Amino acid sequence: MSRHVLLTGFEPFGPHSVNPSDLLARSLEGRIIGGRVIRGRVLPVESRSLRGRLETALREERPEFAIGIGYAPGRAALGLERVGVNVLDFELPDASGVTRKNAPVLPGGPAAYFSTVPLEEIADAWASAGVPGYISNSAGTYLCNQWLYEALSLTAKAPAPIPVGFIHVPALPEQAMQLGAEKTPSMTLELMLKGIETAIEAIAQRSVPQAPAQPQRTGEKVWIPGGVAKR
Amino acid sequence: MSRHVLLTGFEPFGPHSVNPSDLLARSLEGRIIGGRVIRGRVLPVESRSLRGRLETALREERPEFAIGIGYAPGRAALGLERVGVNVLDFELPDASGVTRKNAPVLPGGPAAYFSTVPLEEIADAWASAGVPGYISNSAGTYLCNQWLYEALSLTAKAPAPIPVGFIHVPALPEQAMQLGAEKTPSMTLELMLKGIETAIEAIAQRSVPQAPAQPQRTGEKVWIPGGVAKR
Amino acid sequence: MSRHVLLTGFEPFGPHSVNPSDLLARSLEGRIIGGRVIRGRVLPVESRSLRGRLETALREERPEFAIGIGYAPGRAALGLERVGVNVLDFELPDASGVTRKNAPVLPGGPAAYFSTVPLEEIADAWASAGVPGYISNSAGTYLCNQWLYEALSLTAKAPAPIPVGFIHVPALPEQAMQLGAEKTPSMTLELMLKGIETAIEAIAQRSVPQAPAQPQRTGEKVWIPGGVAKR
Amino acid sequence: MSRHVLLTGFEPFGPHSVNPSDLLARSLEGRIIGGRVIRGRVLPVESRSLRGRLETALREERPEFAIGIGYAPGRAALGLERVGVNVLDFELPDASGVTRKNAPVLPGGPAAYFSTVPLEEIADAWASAGVPGYISNSAGTYLCNQWLYEALSLTAKAPAPIPVGFIHVPALPEQAMQLGAEKTPSMTLELMLKGIETAIEAIAQRSVPQAPAQPQRTGEKVWIPGGVAKR
Numbered sequence: 068m069s070r071h072v073l074l075t076g077f078e079p080f081g082p083h084s085v086n087p088s089d090l091l092a093r094s095l096e097g098r099i100i101g102g103r104v105i106r107g108r109v110l111p112v113e114s115r116s117l118r119g120r121l122e123t124a125l126r127e128e129r130p131e132f133a134i135g136i137g138y139a140p141g142r143a144a145l146g147l148e149r150v151g152v153n154v155l156d157f158e159l160p161d162a163s164g165v166t167r168k169n170a171p172v173l174p175g176g177p178a179a180y181f182s183t184v185p186l187e188e189i190a191d192a193w194a195s196a197g198v199p200g201y202i203s204n205s206a207g208t209y210l211c212n213q214w215l216y217e218a219l220s221l222t223a224k225a226p227a228p229i230p231v232g233f234i235h236v237p238a239l240p241e242q243a244m245q246l247g248a249e250k251t252p253s254m255t256l257e258l259m260l261k262g263i264e265t266a267i268e269a270i271a272q273r274s275v276p277q278a279p280a281q282p283q284r285t286g287e288k289v290w291i292p293g294g295v296a297k298r
Numbered sequence: 299m300s301r302h303v304l305l306t307g308f309e310p311f312g313p314h315s316v317n318p319s320d321l322l323a324r325s326l327e328g329r330i331i332g333g334r335v336i337r338g339r340v341l342p343v344e345s346r347s348l349r350g351r352l353e354t355a356l357r358e359e360r361p362e363f364a365i366g367i368g369y370a371p372g373r374a375a376l377g378l379e380r381v382g383v384n385v386l387d388f389e390l391p392d393a394s395g396v397t398r399k400n401a402p403v404l405p406g407g408p409a410a411y412f413s414t415v416p417l418e419e420i421a422d423a424w425a426s427a428g429v430p431g432y433i434s435n436s437a438g439t440y441l442c443n444q445w446l447y448e449a450l451s452l453t454a455k456a457p458a459p460i461p462v463g464f465i466h467v468p469a470l471p472e473q474a475m476q477l478g479a480e481k482t483p484s485m486t487l488e489l490m491l492k493g494i495e496t497a498i499e500a501i502a503q504r505s506v507p508q509a510p511a512q513p514q515r516t517g518e519k520v521w522i523p524g525g526v527a528k529r
Numbered sequence: 530m531s532r533h534v535l536l537t538g539f540e541p542f543g544p545h546s547v548n549p550s551d552l553l554a555r556s557l558e559g560r561i562i563g564g565r566v567i568r569g570r571v572l573p574v575e576s577r578s579l580r581g582r583l584e585t586a587l588r589e590e591r592p593e594f595a596i597g598i599g600y601a602p603g604r605a606a607l608g609l610e611r612v613g614v615n616v617l618d619f620e621l622p623d624a625s626g627v628t629r630k631n632a633p634v635l636p637g638g639p640a641a642y643f644s645t646v647p648l649e650e651i652a653d654a655w656a657s658a659g660v661p662g663y664i665s666n667s668a669g670t671y672l673c674n675q676w677l678y679e680a681l682s683l684t685a686k687a688p689a690p691i692p693v694g695f696i697h698v699p700a701l702p703e704q705a706m707q708l709g710a711e712k713t714p715s716m717t718l719e720l721m722l723k724g725i726e727t728a729i730e731a732i733a734q735r736s737v738p739q740a741p742a743q744p745q746r747t748g749e750k751v752w753i754p755g756g757v758a759k760r
Numbered sequence: 761m762s763r764h765v766l767l768t769g770f771e772p773f774g775p776h777s778v779n780p781s782d783l784l785a786r787s788l789e790g791r792i793i794g795g796r797v798i799r800g801r802v803l804p805v806e807s808r809s810l811r812g813r814l815e816t817a818l819r820e821e822r823p824e825f826a827i828g829i830g831y832a833p834g835r836a837a838l839g840l841e842r843v844g845v846n847v848l849d850f851e852l853p854d855a856s857g858v859t860r861k862n863a864p865v866l867p868g869g870p871a872a873y874f875s876t877v878p879l880e881e882i883a884d885a886w887a888s889a890g891v892p893g894y895i896s897n898s899a900g901t902y903l904c905n906q907w908l909y910e911a912l913s914l915t916a917k918a919p920a921p922i923p924v925g926f927i928h929v930p931a932l933p934e935q936a937m938q939l940g941a942e943k944t945p946s947m948t949l950e951l952m953l954k955g956i957e958t959a960i961e962a963i964a965q966r967s968v969p970q971a972p973a974q975p976q977r978t979g980e981k982v983w984i985p986g987g988v989a990k991r
Contacts, residue, residue: 143374144479150614152641152666169649179614179641187631199471199479204614205667240430240489248375248430252483258471381845383872383897400880410845410872418862435845436898605836606941661933661941702892702951710837710892714945720933 072103072267073130075121077137077210080112080162087239088136090256091263100264101271103131112162112210114155118173118217125221132184132230132270133218136263137211139235140242143252145200145262146235147189151215152179156208167208172216180219184232184266185273192269198262199254206233230270234263303334303498304361306352308368308441311343311393318467319367321487322494331495332502334362343393343441345386349404349448356452363415363461363501364449367494368442370466371473374483376431376493377466378420382446383410387439398439403447411450415463415497416504423500429493430485437464461501465494534565534729535592537583539599539672542574542624549701550598552718553725562726563733565593574624574672576617580635580679587683594646594692594732595680598725599673601697602704605714607662607724608697609651613677614641618670629670634678642681646694646728647735654731660724661716668695692732696725765796765960766823768814770830770903773805774852780932781829783949784956793957794964796824805855805903807848811866811910818914825877825923825963826911829956830904832928833935836945838893838955839928840882844908845872849901860901865909873912877925877959878966885962891955892947899926923963927956 076092079085089109096107106128110120125133139146153176155167186202193200206212215233222228236259238246243253254262307323310316320340327338337359341351356364370377384407386398417433424431437443446464453459467490469477474484538554541547551571558569568590572582587595601608615638617629648664655662668674677695684690698721700708705715716724769785772778782802789800799821803813818826832839846869848860879895886893899905908926915921929952931939936946 143481143483144474146480149616150640152612153643154611154666156664177639177641178612178643179639181615181640194475197472197475199474199482199484201478201480202618203480204616204670208666241428243375243430244425244428247432249377249432249434250374251430252374253430253485255486255489257488258486380847381871383843384874385842385897387895408870408872409843409874410870412846412871433849435847435901439897605943605945606936608942656937659934659937661936661944661946663940663942665942703890705837705892706887706890710894711839711896712836713892714836715892716946717948717951719950720948 070103070131071106071128072100073108073124073128073133074105074263075108075110075124075135075214078109078111078162081159083138083242085239085242086138087236087256087259088138091136091236091259094256094260095263101268103267103271105267106130114161114165114167114210114213115163117210117213118221121214121217122221125218130229131274134184134263134267135211135214135218135233137214137233137235139211140238140246140251142235142237143199144237144254145193145198145259146203147186147200147266148182148203148206148215148233148235149186150179150181150204151206151212151219151233152208153177153216154208155213159209161210172213173220176220180216180223182215182232183219183228184230184270188273189266189269192265193262196261196265198258198265200262203235206235211235230274232266232270234266301334301362302337302359303331304339304355304359304364305336305494306339306341306355306366306445309340309342309393312390314369314473316470316473317369318470318487318490319369322367322467322490325487325491326494332499334498334502336498337361345392345396345398345441345444346394348441348444349452352445352448353452356449361460362505365415365494365498366442366445366449366464368445368464368466370442371469371477371482373466373468374430375468375485376424376429376490377434378417378431378497379413379434379437379446379464379466380417381410381412381435382437382443382450382464383439384408384447385439386444390440392441403444404451407451411447411454413446413463414450414459415461415501419504420497420500423496424493427492427496429489429496431493434466437466442466461505463497463501465497532565532593533568533590534562535570535586535590535595536567536725537570537572537586537597537676540571540573540624543621545600545704547701547704548600549698549718549721550600553598553698553721556718556722557725563730565729565733567729568592576623576627576629576672576675577625579672579675580683583676583679584683587680592691593736596646596725596729597673597676597680597695599676599695599697601673602700602708603713604697604699605661606699606716607655607660607721608665609648609662609728610644610665610668610677610695610697611648612641612643612666613668613674613681613695615639615678616670617675621671623672634675635682638682642678642685644677644694645681645690646692646732650735651728651731654727655724658723658727660720660727662724665697668697673697692736694728694732696728763796763824764799764821765793766801766817766821766826767798767956768801768803768817768828768907771802771804771855773855776831776935778932778935779831780929780949780952781831784829784929784952787949787953788956794961796960796964798960799823807854807858807860807903807906808856810903810906811914814907814910815914818911823922824967827877827956827960828904828907828911828926830907830926830928832904833931833939833944835928835930836892837930837947838886838891838952839896840879840893840959841875841896841899841908841926841928842879843872843874843897844899844905844912844926845901846870846909847901848906852902854903865906866913869913873909873916875908875925876912876921877923877963881966882959882962885958886955889954889958891951891958893955896928899928904928923967925959925963927959
């Protein structure tokens with residue numbers, strides 16, 4: 068049984084005709100990284116349907132872990148999000164024209180969930196690989212934060228929750244030029260790809276079960292988080 | 299007779315163990331871009347000797363045009379400098395321990411010289427090539443500004459002044475991580491190289507003498523600015 | 530029985546000889562704002578003792594609500610923090626030489642608590658009063674975030690939890706000059722004071738119990754959160 | 761004969777309904793600072809008529825020195841401009857709908873003029889007075905730069921050129937809120953006023969002729985630059 072990674076991007080939205088997260092998810096779809104097959108999906112920037120789409124993707128793909136990617140023009144480097152908070156607050160309408168004012172992602176849900184991917188290991192791997200990235204303390208209050216909160220909320224109750232993380236990417240060079248090159252940092256798609264691959268490898272390396280040490284797990288077929296998540 | 303481009307970088311200085319301008323000048327040394335041979339030189343970050351070294355380089359290389367490259371951590375994109383001003387003002391000592399306080403580059407010299415490379419054409423070429431860059435209105439008051447002022451001062455009196463320009467480059471990804479990836483924009487060496495090449499091509503394209511239009515120049519052998527500059 | 534507001538600042542720390550939050554807490558100590566007496570306290574920048582000191586202050590002052598103030602050089606305006614997260618992560622040693630690496634504020638505690646002051650009302654009041662301020666989505670991972678998390682954790686279990694909020698303030702003009710005026714936004718102490726007063730008034734206005742609407746509370750003497758908090 | 765200072769602001773323009781430079785010039789009109797009477801004038805943001813209006817103002821007011829003020833949203837502190845360059849380059853139309861693309865302020869004019877006010881003394885005075893300010897190396901390529909270039913060009917040929925300088929001011933607090941308080945530094949009108957006054961005092965102090973040292977000048981009535989400038 069092969070192991071999968073769910074990797075999602077978002078469709079272009081608002082004033083942006085290109086969304087680097089869309090390009091990244093499609094570029095990596097089907098690739099094998101860290102011994103895992105990448106299952107790329109591109110989601111519409113639609114707040115109301117996001118939870119349902121994520122739930123479907125997690126159920127269908129049964130991934131070993133899940134990574135969301137989002138576009139954050141103005142950021143200078145890859146931002147590995149530490150926490151998803153139970154807030155939606157945005158004036159820029161999503162693709163369905165929805166706006167939110169200090170509303171919860173999940174009414175009655177906890178204030179926040181911590182990302183369950185190994186933040187320090189990924190940041191260290193980026194440093195070793197020469198990819199500029201950092202641990203970010205806020206994913207904002209738009210759909211990227213919603214993705215992280217929803218995905219963590221959906222997986223938190225599983226017997227063996229899969230690692231879930233979110234990475235914000237800066238503008239592409241072409242986008243920086245449109246937004247004003249003097250003020251807008253950028254990163255090439257190649258370096259973004261390297262950063263996503265490096266992150267996946269770091270997670271995969273940590274997730275690898277060591278056969279001699281955990282033989283019983285293999286027997287039970289529960290050591291593959293993807294297998295657990297489908298229950 | 300072949301045509302040359304003088305391309306200078308600076309040595310690493312101060313707290314920085316690597317200077318991308320050094321890497322760029324050495325990487326492109328000997329390369330042929332836009333039909334011109336690149337003559338790369340790396341200059342020490344030494345204010346007092348800079349004019350002499352530039353004068354020597356211009357005399358020895360007899361370039362068709364000259365491009366200086368300098369490192370500007372914190373910038374988000376390539377900065378094509380518009381103007382060199384007659385000011386030195388820096389607290390960070392240069393490689394000889396020199397500092398300057400509101401001092402002239404050239405006592406009695408004009409307040410400023412405009413860059414003589416085609417700014418708009420280079421910026422347009424960067425836009426077409428997908429290289430983030432912009433026309434910058436200040437090269438600062440450190441050695442990069444000095445380079446531009448000195449080089450323009452040295453070439454201004456020539457019968458046919460050669461094009462002279464200066465390009466500031468951002469931090470490399472590795473440097474951004476050391477300086478703090480969250481706050482420090484970066485650009486890969488590959489994209490910087492593409493940007494320098496694109497700029498050189500744009501200048502070369504414009505410098506190409508059109509035989510029918512300027513026949514007399516060809517006869518006098520003065521159409522090669524390098525030939526003029528050596529007088 | 531008078532009503533109190535606990536207002537805390539932090540002592541100067543690290544490279545900073547002045548802490549505006551210290552000046553603010555001391556300036557407002559004893560003042561009456563929005564009908565409440567301000568009880569100002571200045572806390573050492575000491576992670577290990579912070580919870581204990583906060584608990585003592587809340588028990589001794591029995592405030593109607595509590596506001597923490599912290600210094601965030603580099604910010605452009607007052608930052609009203611939305612959420613305190615269960616993370617400590619700082620390389621700059623606190624006053625006791627302590628550093629933390631991705632550690633919890635409260636082992637086993639929830640990932641985050643939301644601020645319980647009325648964020649929108651305060652932001653609107655700032656807008657009306659001409660005080661630049663915004664709702665911030667991250668209080669960082671230093672002691673300011675710890676303050677908010679601890680204070681919310683300490684008050685969350687009360688039968689009638691008091692409003693708890695945290696406000697980050699920018700550099701003072703003098704500090705901006707030391708840090709580099711070109712790059713460091715600043716705000717005058719007068720405007721900061723106006724901002725803190727405006728926030729307190731906005732909270733006070735909302736906290737005022739309306740006699741007809743909540744008669745039972747008055748009878749039970751539990752409508753004063755301070756009276757509840759001491760249990 | 762009294763001594764005057766010409767102090768100009770600009771009218772509100774483009775998307776901005778208020779221009780702090782307008783408020784500053786009008787607030788200080790008629791005030792006595794450093795022993796000089798302030799003559800405030802507010803200029804339209806109109807590139808084509810700017811030189812004529814400046815020439816008229818200098819001729820009519822015969823100032824001892826002249827200070828222009830301009831609005832630079834996004835700056836963090838007062839910016840004392842070092843140099844006016846012979847460039848106009850702006851896409852944001854002025855009040856007459858004019859735009860410029862890499863055009864000269866004065867065809868055939870020198871590349872730049874240095875400000876003739878004492879930059880270091882003003883910066884030091886700001887530091888002493890607690891006003892955040894710095895020496896800026898670029899006034900941009902809009903009308904503020906044009907003002908400085910034109911005013912220096914108009915006065916440069918005088919037998920005793922008067923000091924001419926330009927100060928950029930940040931957004932007011934109210935403006936920062938409209939532009940986004942999180943990203944837009946601001947300064948109160950009071951602090952701006954203090955900064956302008958401090959600058960004028962620093963210039964006035966330096967301009968004061970010392971009777972014993974220059975008795976002949978008093979006799980010739982040429983020590984008042986305003987008297988010279990009218991020729």
